[in-house]
Amino acid sequence: MPQPLVDEISKFFDDYNRTFAERDGAAISMFYFVPSVSMRGDGSTHCFQSREELVAFFQEVSDRYEREGASGARFLDLAVQPIGGRSVLATLEWQNTRSDGSVVRKWRQSYNLIRPDDRWQIFVSTFHVE
Known part of the structure; x- marks a missing residue:
């Protein structure tokens, strides 16, 4: 695996995570391509x-994580x-954490990322459901 690509995707998720922490559905939505698909943990x-659909959905997800204590x-x-030349499959484990660093919830998730122009965007996200 080319290390520059791994570093680039890692930075994408660092930025995504930092944006999610701001609890702003509009900002979170910008990481997603339109149209896009998400299969959730349930x-x-x-x-x-x-x-607009992305903004409303991710605002609710962000608010729910906060209500859960994350x-x-x-x-x-x-x-x-x-x-392909402009797409990757990225898989990782997410851990929502409390202010003391303890884990509220964790899950594995895969993302089909595409680069239709000069930036990566999420086209499909899939929770690994049991």
Whole structure:
């Protein structure tokens, strides 16, 4: 795996995580391509046809994480696999954390990232459901 690509994708998720911590659905939505698809941990599938749908959805997700006691998050075990010249499959473990660093919830998730122009965007996200 080319290290520059891994570093680039790791930075993407660092930026995504930092933005998610700001609890701003509009800012979070900018990491997603329109249209995009997300399969959540409960097995539900969401197809986003507009930026406004993404904003509303991720504002609710962010608010829910906060209600659950999460003050931040971290990701671990990032694996990156190129699947073309402008797309990758990235898999990682997310951990939502409390202010003391303890884990509120954790899960594995995979992302199909595409680069339609000068930046990476999430096209499909898939929770690894049990």
